[in-house]
Each structure stands twice: as C-alpha cells, then as structure tokens.
Amino acid sequence: MRPQALRLTRSAPPAPHPPRAMSTQLTLQAPLEVPPAEVTPYLERLWHDGLEGSTGAATFTLLVWDPAWLEQQLVRIGRVDGPITGLDRADVLDAAREIVTLVGLPPSTAPMDPRLAWAVGQQPGSHAATDLRGRTVESAISSLTPRRLITLAPTLDDGHPLETLVAAYCPLPEDGGTGGAACGDVVVLRGGMGAMKQGLGLLQSLVGNDLPCWVWWNSSLDEPPEMLEALAPPPRRLVIDTSLGDPRRCLEVLVDRIDRGQALNDLNWLRLRSWRESLAMVFDPPSRRDALGRVVQLDIDVEGEHPVKGLLLAAWIADRLGWHLVASESVAADVGHGIAAEFQRTDGATVRFRLMPVPVGVPKAHPGAIVGLRLICEPAGRPPLCVILCSESGGCMRLESGGMASMELAEEVVPLPEESEERELARLLGGGHDTTNPLLAAAAPLAAELLPSAAP
Amino acid sequence: MTTILTNPLRVGLRQERVISPQCIVIFGASGDLTHRKLIPALFELFRQRRLPSEFAVLGCARRPWSDEEFRQKMGDSLAEQVAEHPRAWDAFAQGLFYEPVDLQQPEHLVRLGTRLEAVDRLRATRGNRTFYLSVSPEFYGSGCRALAGAGLLADPERSRVVIEKPFGRDYASAQALNKVVQACAKESQVFRIDHYLGKETVQNILVLRFANTIFEPIWNRNYIANVQITAAETVGVEERAGYYESSGALRDMVQNHLTQILALTAMEPPGRFDPEAIRNEKAKVLQSAHLAREDEPWKCCVRGQYAAGGSRAQPLSGYRQEPGVNPNSTTETYVAMKVFIDNWRWQGVPFYLRTGKRLPKRLSEVVLTFREAPVHLFDAAGGAPTPNQLILRIQPDEGADIKFEVKAPGSGMRSRPVDMAFSYDESFGEPSDEGYVRLLADAMLGDPTLFTRSDEVEAAWRLYTPLLELIEEAPWQLPVHPYEARTWGPAASDNLLAEDGLIWRRP
Numbered sequence: 001m002r003p004q005a006l007r008l009t010r011s012a013p014p015a016p017h018p019p020r021a022m023s024t025q026l027t028l029q030a031p032l033e034v035p036p037a038e039v040t041p042y043l044e045r046l047w048h049d050g051l052e053g054s055t056g057a058a059t060f061t062l063l064v065w066d067p068a069w070l071e072q073q074l075v076r077i078g079r080v081d082g083p084i085t086g087l088d089r090a091d092v093l094d095a096a097r098e099i100v101t102l103v104g105l106p107p108s109t110a111p112m113d114p115r116l117a118w119a120v121g122q123q124p125g126s127h128a129a130t131d132l133r134g135r136t137v138e139s140a141i142s143s144l145t146p147r148r149l150i151t152l153a154p155t156l157d158d159g160h161p162l163e164t165l166v167a168a169y170c171p172l173p174e175d176g177g178t179g180g181a182a183c184g185d186v187v188v189l190r191g192g193m194g195a196m197k198q199g200l201g202l203l204q205s206l207v208g209n210d211l212p213c214w215v216w217w218n219s220s221l222d223e224p225p226e227m228l229e230a231l232a233p234p235p236r237r238l239v240i241d242t243s244l245g246d247p248r249r250c251l252e253v254l255v256d257r258i259d260r261g262q263a264l265n266d267l268n269w270l271r272l273r274s275w276r277e278s279l280a281m282v283f284d285p286p287s288r289r290d291a292l293g294r295v296v297q298l299d300i301d302v303e304g305e306h307p308v309k310g311l312l313l314a315a316w317i318a319d320r321l322g323w324h325l326v327a328s329e330s331v332a333a334d335v336g337h338g339i340a341a342e343f344q345r346t347d348g349a350t351v352r353f354r355l356m357p358v359p360v361g362v363p364k365a366h367p368g369a370i371v372g373l374r375l376i377c378e379p380a381g382r383p384p385l386c387v388i389l390c391s392e393s394g395g396c397m398r399l400e401s402g403g404m405a406s407m408e409l410a411e412e413v414v415p416l417p418e419e420s421e422e423r424e425l426a427r428l429l430g431g432g433h434d435t436t437n438p439l440l441a442a443a444a445p446l447a448a449e450l451l452p453s454a455a456p
Numbered sequence: 457m458t459t460i461l462t463n464p465l466r467v468g469l470r471q472e473r474v475i476s477p478q479c480i481v482i483f484g485a486s487g488d489l490t491h492r493k494l495i496p497a498l499f500e501l502f503r504q505r506r507l508p509s510e511f512a513v514l515g516c517a518r519r520p521w522s523d524e525e526f527r528q529k530m531g532d533s534l535a536e537q538v539a540e541h542p543r544a545w546d547a548f549a550q551g552l553f554y555e556p557v558d559l560q561q562p563e564h565l566v567r568l569g570t571r572l573e574a575v576d577r578l579r580a581t582r583g584n585r586t587f588y589l590s591v592s593p594e595f596y597g598s599g600c601r602a603l604a605g606a607g608l609l610a611d612p613e614r615s616r617v618v619i620e621k622p623f624g625r626d627y628a629s630a631q632a633l634n635k636v637v638q639a640c641a642k643e644s645q646v647f648r649i650d651h652y653l654g655k656e657t658v659q660n661i662l663v664l665r666f667a668n669t670i671f672e673p674i675w676n677r678n679y680i681a682n683v684q685i686t687a688a689e690t691v692g693v694e695e696r697a698g699y700y701e702s703s704g705a706l707r708d709m710v711q712n713h714l715t716q717i718l719a720l721t722a723m724e725p726p727g728r729f730d731p732e733a734i735r736n737e738k739a740k741v742l743q744s745a746h747l748a749r750e751d752e753p754w755k756c757c758v759r760g761q762y763a764a765g766g767s768r769a770q771p772l773s774g775y776r777q778e779p780g781v782n783p784n785s786t787t788e789t790y791v792a793m794k795v796f797i798d799n800w801r802w803q804g805v806p807f808y809l810r811t812g813k814r815l816p817k818r819l820s821e822v823v824l825t826f827r828e829a830p831v832h833l834f835d836a837a838g839g840a841p842t843p844n845q846l847i848l849r850i851q852p853d854e855g856a857d858i859k860f861e862v863k864a865p866g867s868g869m870r871s872r873p874v875d876m877a878f879s880y881d882e883s884f885g886e887p888s889d890e891g892y893v894r895l896l897a898d899a900m901l902g903d904p905t906l907f908t909r910s911d912e913v914e915a916a917w918r919l920y921t922p923l924l925e926l927i928e929e930a931p932w933q934l935p936v937h938p939y940e941a942r943t944w945g946p947a948a949s950d951n952l953l954a955e956d957g958l959i960w961r962r963p
C-alpha cells in the first residue's frame with residue numbers, strides 16, 4: 001500500500017448540520033481503511049517513506065471517546081438526517097427537545113441527559129447513515145495541529161467488527177497550517193463494543209510516550225468504567241463532563257482522578273466560568289469585601305435533578321471563603337429532591353446552604369444548568385447585603401421573593417456561554433496544563449461531601 | 457488610596473485567553489530589564505496559571521552562564537517572591553535555560569537553533585517561539601538579521617520577535633530600522649513595545665470612548681475646546697544619565713508614550729475590535745497630526761531643564777550637576793508643545809502635550825476641556841463658570857473625573873463646579889497587571905493590539921521631525937529654559953498656553 005498524505009479541505013459539512021456555535025469545520029478527505037494489524041506499520045511507513053523530511057508536528061495526541069449515542073439513535077429512528085458526525089449539532093438538540101416528552105421523560109430533561117439517549121434507543125427504527133466521526137475537525141482544534149487525533153467511535157450494532165481508518169493531514173494555511181508537509185495524522189477506530197475492546201490493544205503504540213496526550217471522554221460517565229480506565233491512565237490528561245451521568249458516579253470519577261494526581265479538566269466546571277466571574281465582580285469594590293466574610297445564607301437553583309454543577313459552584317465559594325462543612329441532607333423540593341447543608345465560617349458562625357431543582361420550559365443542553373444564585377451577607381454595622389445572580393435565559397423568581405426589603409440588593413444577569421464543546425476543548429488543548437486546576441481540585445472533594453449519601 | 461485586599465473569588469479568573477505552548481527566548485538575559493521586569497512578569501503569569509505546562513524560557517547573552525547559573529541568578533534577584541512561593545519557583549525554574557549567544561556571531565545562532573530544537577523536545581513547546589530583544593537598541597536590526605539568517609523567523613505562525621524601546625532616534629533611523637526588520641519578518645511577527653500601552657488605564661481610553669454612547673457624540677471640535685496631555689515625573693535622571701543625555705524628554709517620553717495617548721484619545725472609532733483595525737485608525741490620526749507651527753516650530757514648543765531646587769532639608773541638585781551629565785548639557789528634561797490634528801473631527805482644536813522630570817507630582821492624565829455654554833445665565837461663584845472637563849487619570853489613582861457646574865447651596869442661582877469621580881481602586885480594588893505582565897502575555901498570545909506598528913512609529917517620529925531638526929541645526933532657537941526642581945516647568949511653558957488664553961490644569 002502506498003502511503004498518501006491527505007489535506008484537510010474546507011468543505012461544507014455534507015448534510016445541513018449547523019454546528020451549535022459559529023465555527024468552521026474541516027472535513028478530511030476520505031481516509032484509507034487499513035486492517036487493524038496494519039495500522040501501526042502503515043503509519044510508520046507513512047512518516048518514514050511517504051512524507052520525507054517531515055516528522056509531523058511536535059504537539060500532542062488527542063484521543064476521543066466519541067459514542068454520540070443520542071445522535072446515532074436519532075438518526076436511526078429517522079428524527080435527524082445522517083451522516084453521523086459526533087459534533088455538537090443544533091438539529092440534534094432540537095430533535096432531542098422535541099422527543100423528550102414523547103418518550104415519557106419530564107419536560108425539563110436536558111437533551112444531553114444520557115437517559116434520553118437510552119429512551120430513544122427503545123424506539124423502533126432502522127435508518128442507516130454514513131458515519132463521519134473522527135473525520136471532521138473543528139478548526140479551533142486543527143489549528144493547534146495535533147500530532148495525532150484518535151477517535152474511538154462505538155456503533156449501535158454491538159457486533160460491528162473493528163474498522164480502522166488512517167490519514168495524514170495538514171490544516172489549511174489560514175487555520176494555522178504551514179500549507180507544506182503534513183503535520184499530523186488521524187486514526188479512527190469504529191465498531192461495536194467488542195471491537196472497541198479489541199481496538200484498545202492498538203492504542204498504546206498509537207499514543208506513544210513522547211508527546212502529551214489528552215483523552216476527551218465525550219460521553220456519559222456511566223459508561224463502562226473499564227473503558228475509561230483503559231483509555232485514560234495518568235499521565236494522560238483527561239477531559240470529562242460531570243453533567244453527564246449519575247451525579248455520584250460523576251463526582252467519584254472527578255475526586256478519584258484528582259486524588260491520583262491526574263490532570264483533570266471538567267467541561268461542567270468550565271461552564272461555571274461566567275457564574276464565578278459575575279459573583280467575583282459583585283465583590284470587586286473593596287467596600288464590599290467585608291461582606292464576604294459575613295455570609296449567612298447561600299441558595300442555588302438548578303435545572304432538573306442534576307446537582308453536580310450547583311454543588312461545584314457552592315463548593316468553590318465555600319473553599320474560597322474558608323467554610324467548613326458541618327452537615328448535608330436531602331430535602332423534598334417541588335420537583336424531586338434538593339440538598340440542604342450547613343457550613344461553619346472561619347469565625348464560627350453558621351452558613352445555611354440550599355440547592356433546589358426547579359422546573360424549566362426549555363432546558364439547556366446539559367443537565368443541571370444553574371438558574372440562579374442568592375448570597376445573603378450580614379456585614380457588621382451595615383444593612384444586610386443580598387446578591388442575586390440570574391441566568392440570562394430565565395427568571396429567578398424563587399430567589400427574588402421574600403424578606404429582602406431591608407437589604408442592600410446587588411443583582412446581576414449572568415451571560416450564557418456561547419461556545420461549542422469543541423471550542424472549549426480547543427482552549428484546554430491550546431494552553432495545556434499537566435496538573436488539575438487548583439480551584440477545581442479544592443472544590444471537587446467538597447462537592448462530593450455535599451452530596452447526601454441517600455435520598456430520604 | 458484604598459488598601460487593596462484581594463478578592464478571594466477573583467483568583468484564577470484571568471485565563472480568558474490561553475497562551476500556547478512555547479519557548480520565550482530572551483536576548484540580553486544577563487541585563488537589567490530581564491531580572492527586573494521580564495522574569496518577574498513571567499513568574500507572575502506562571503503563578504496565575506496563565507502559562508501552559510509546556511513552556512520554557514531560554515536566556516541568551518554573551519557571558520558563558522550555565523542553565524543552573526541562570527536559574528540561580530534569577531532566583532537571587534527575585535528573592536522576595538521566591539521566598540513567598542518557593543514551590544512555584546522551583547517548578548518555574550525547571551523551565552529556565554541559558555545559552556551563550558553573541559548576536560553578532562552567525563554560528564552562535566545556528567547553535568541556538570539546535571538548542572531550541574532540544575528545548576522543544578524536552579518541554580514539548582511545539583516549535584512556538586517568542587524572541588525578545590532586550591539588548592541595546594544598536595542590536596535591534598542586526599539581531600533580527602541574525603535570527604532571520606539562522607532561519608529562526610521563517611515560520612510566521614510560530615515565531616515572533618519583540619523589540620524594546622526606543623525604536624529609532626528619528627524618522628530616518630526608524631524608517632531604516634523598519635526596513636531591516638521587515639526584510640527579516642512579516643509585520644505580524646513584529647511586536648514593538650511601548651510599555652505605556654500595557655497600562656490598564658491607557659487601554660481604558662479605548663473602552664471609555666467606544667463602549668459608551670454618551671462620549672462619542674461630543675468627542676469632537678464642536679464640543680471640545682482643547683486637550684491637555686500631561687506625563688509628569690518627580691524623579692530626576694537617576695542612574696540613566698548616559699542614556700538620557702543622548703535622548704532627552706522628547707525622545708524618551710513624547711515620541712512614544714505621549715503620542716500613543718494622543719492617538720488613543722483622538723483616533724476615529726475602528727470598525728471592529730481587531731488589532732489591525734485599531735492600529736489603522738491610530739496610524740491615520742498620527743498621520744494627520746502636525747505641530748501647530750511647522751514652519752516656525754520654536755513658536756509652538758518649549759524646552760526646559762531642571763535646575764537645583766527642593767527644600768533646605770532635602771535639597772535637589774540640578775540636571776547639570778547630576779553624575780554623568782555634561783555640566784553644559786543642553787538636553788531637555790521638560791518639553792511642552794502644541795499640536796493640531798487636521799481632520800473633520802479635530803480641525804482647530806489644540807492638543808497641548810507636556811512632560812518633565814522633577815515636577816511636583818508624579819502623574820499622567822488627559823484633560824478634555826469642553827466649550828463654554830453659549831450664554832451665561834447664572835452668576836458663577838468664581839466669576840465665569842468653569843468649563844466642563846473630562847479628566848482621564850492614567851496614574852496614579854487611576855480613574856476618571858467629570859467637572860460640571862451645579863447650583864451653589866443658598867439663595868440665588870449661583871453656580872459652582874463639582875466633581876463626579878470614578879476610581880479604579882474603589883470600584884475594583886484589584887491590582888491590575890503590571891505593564892510587562894500584560895505585554896508579555898499579549899506578545900506570547902500573538903495579539904498585537906497593544907504594540908506599535910511600523911507606520912505608527914514612523915508617523916510618530918515624523919510628527920516631531922521639525923523639532924528634532926531644529927534642536928540639531930539651530931539649538932539656540934529652542935533653548936532649554938531652566939526651571940527649579942519640583943516646580944511645574946519653565947514660565948515659557950505657561951506662556952505657550954497664555955497666548956491662547958488658557959492655563960495648564962494644576963493637578
């Protein structure tokens with residue numbers, strides 16, 4: 001087989017799939033299918049003989065677990081058109097929102113909630129579509145010229161045998177490519193779960209040890225732990241999303257990986273940035289600093305029943321302000337259960353904390369998005385200060401009601417981040433760290449402690 | 457000044473933009489700027505997690521230091537910060553390397569290329585490089601040539617070069633230097649430092665003007681009567697006599713810092729917030745600026761030199777008595793001038809610029825004075841009503857003030873001026889990034905907004921060419937007037953404004 005370098009071309013995605021946020025996608029011209037056993041020798045030959053004078057970019061390897069279950073299921077039942085891309089697609093989110101109640105889930109179920117993909121999986125249908133996973137690269141990522149992009153693309157059909165696709169690529173000059181010799185290569189492993197396990201055998205030699213490697217677990221953390229374990233041993237840097245999967249499992253993975261000293265990035269935590277920024281802004285004027293030491297109450301409202309994001313926010317505040325957790329319990333709420341907890345401030349006084357799920361009409365893509373936050377402070381010798389932050393898209397009436405007439409009120413609207421997952425990821429890859437962000441590392445164990453051990 | 461307590465919630469929130477893995481190569485690594493500003497700024501970025509793990513600093517100069525010696529020397533000069541954050545320093549210092557390089561020896565640069573490849577492998581810095589020329593200005597051109605000669609600037613996406621001030625000594629030399637630099641690298645790779653642009657309050661001029669709708673409609677000749685830009689220092693020449701004697705206030709402060717402030721204050725709104733759009737407008741406004749009397753420049757410019765002064769308890773020596781200064785020196789330590797901008801927005805509005813050493817206060821500000829109300833309806837407490845002023849305070853006590861008339865309490869309808877003040881400290885209370893922190897971060901990000909482009913530098917030099925030529929050819933026409941240390945400059949400078957019926961604002 002004569003190795004051949006392919007160029008990324010800027011082409012419209014093959015079907016009308018607008019990505020969620022403005023971005024260009026680069027589609028790889030059809031990679032070559034080679035037998036699994038041939039992948040490593042083929043790539044070696046490619047770089048030694050085929051691409052003389054080029055050893056590829058000395059950058060990093062990105063390994064993506066990309067099941068795209070929801071997209072695959074929606075394509076299968078004919079709710080969205082193929083091909084399957086594995087990217088953030090607006091039409092998939094729309095179709096998901098439409099189908100939520102039809103499959104018997106509460107209307108505030110987030111489209112990305114893994115329960116939805118499962119429920120859609122129970123629907124009849126057998127539409128087939130081309131599978132382009134691993135072949136379409138967000139330009140924000142390709143401009144970083146990853147040395148190797150490996151996509152694991154499990155299929156719905158469990159018996160699907162292992163297919164391996166390979167290509168060399170170079171981003172277009174305007175996206176940061178040199179336009180000359182190839183920069184990196186792309187490997188796609190596709191097949192049923194059995195085939196994926198078989199594919200694991202290839203990974204060690206594909207990843208190598210020379211360059212930093214990021215593993216993006218682009219799926220629910222409820223999926224087989226062996227797979228996560230096999231793909232992401234330290235020192236690979238792991239990217240997860242703790243909004244996807246059972247909350248306890250999500251927090252366990254988070255804490256466990258941080259304990260093991262792995263560089264861990266959580267997209268759910270990163271999506272808190274605008275909330276943290278808005279809250280910090282309120283306390284920028286030095287005249288308000290004193291109030292920060294005198295917080296008596298913290299309330300957070302979240303969408304649906306996924307508390308992890310809200311808990312991470314609370315844990316970050318508690319950690320920054322030096323609070324100590326006294327007790328936490330589950331409490332009944334209008335929908336499902338909330339969490340009530342008590343902290344002790346550094347001066348010994350008590351802080352009451354409540355996290356409440358609230359129903360919403362149009363949920364955000366990810367479960368457990370924050371709806372609002374209220375912080376009440378009682379600074380010495382001054383009227384109490386009540387800080388209310390509300391999500392741009394919804395009101396936070398619950399937090400605005402009751403008993404605040406005598407307080408100084410600081411109200412802010414928190415803008416929604418408008419970035420696709422791929423762009424968020426590109427930021428991580430662009431300025432990589434080999435350790436976990438210390439703020440997240442401090443907040444994660446506290447968030448796990450805040451989750452009560454059992455519902456009442 | 458309010459005391460600055462850090463806001464515990466603010467920590468870690470500055471990583472909006474990520475610096476990609478790279479190696480910053482500092483030429484002049486054994487020099488003053490490196491240990492006083494550059495390494496502290498990089499360490500600060502490191503501590504704020506704004507640098508990636510894949511990062512390296514390669515120090516270069518002629519003396520034969522080892523990596524270990526370089527780490528040790530930098531650690532010693534940052535002793536205070538190192539003692540405060542020993543673990544962070546250890547981690548940071550692992551990324552410090554040193555390579556003896558003489559910029560005038562081509563083979564040294566070839567060796568440097570090899571060393572850089574090794575650093576890339578060791579630190580996974582992806583072949584991204586920022587070359588920082590912190591060497592004497594005479595090496596800026598030859599340094600770029602040497603880098604280009606060794607192929608180190610060949611990839612415009614992955615290599616950049618940062619050039620310290622001063623960029624040239626006059627229009628011709630700046631033009632010549634630009635030619636050399638542009639033959640070695642694309643303009644997008646070149647970052648010319650003006651550390652005033654690293655100041656948050658200078659950047660705020662842009663935000664204040666273009667993020668608000670209330671200022672722009674009145675920001676023109678119909679409403680603004682004149683503009684004063686002041687940068688006053690209390691210090692004398694200190695240990696910089698050698699450099700200062702050949703430079704003077706015009707080159708040291710006006711051509712770069714004051715001119716940048718002038719450009720930001722007077723430029724047209726850019727179409728979008730994009731480095732090139734902003735720099736286009738800055739260059740354009742500087743190209744339409746000229747001295748009020750280009751044909752007779754001595755009539756619109758005043759030079760001064762500080763003489764002895766101070767108090768009996770704290771006497772201050774005059775400039776000519778400072779160590780290293782020629783006792784007959786005619787170098788100016790003070791300069792004031794009047795400039796016009798020939799465009800629709802500013803036709804006829806005088807811009808007065810002044811700067812000096814050994815003035816009573818350390819401060820930089822822009823004062824926009826508005827035209828008087830067309831009819832005086834009320835008696836003013838001070839005789840005539842004070843014209844409205846907008847004061848942008850750049851340092852210290854950064855902020856903005858608006859002065860306007862209100863009714864004086866009591867019977868009758870007398871008016872008196874009051875202040876509406878905004879202070880950075882009271883509103884944010886966070887120390888803003890030190891200038892070099894911001895500028896280094898931007899250079900490593902490849903964001904040129906706060907760096908001066910070739911055409912801007914040239915336009916700035918051209919603006920002052922008549923003065924520079926006059927000083928060269930007929931210095932007696934532009935004498936240096938002595939002024940007592942710790943006073944607001946020579947009387948001639950007050951006369952410059954008095955001719956227009958104005959006075960300098962006494963801050």
Ligand SMILES: NC(=O)c1ccc[n+]([C@@H]2O[C@H](COP(=O)([O-])OP(=O)(O)OC[C@H]3O[C@@H](n4cnc5c(N)ncnc54)[C@H](OP(=O)(O)O)[C@@H]3O)[C@@H](O)[C@H]2O)c1
Pocket residue numbers: 483484485486487488489490516517518519557558559560589590591592593595620621622
């Ligand atoms: N210091 C400041 O506060 C400041 C402020 C604004 C701008 N600047 C500008 O920054 C630049 C550096 O200033 P500085 O005060 O740091 O100067 P400096 O203390 O005199 O340092 C000059 C450096 O250049 C090195 N050097 C000299 N000849 C060299 C050659 N042929 N090849 C390689 N390296 C050479 C010297 O080391 P070796 O002798 O070991 O070679 C030394 O490290 C100047 O352009 C200055 O205008 C400085």
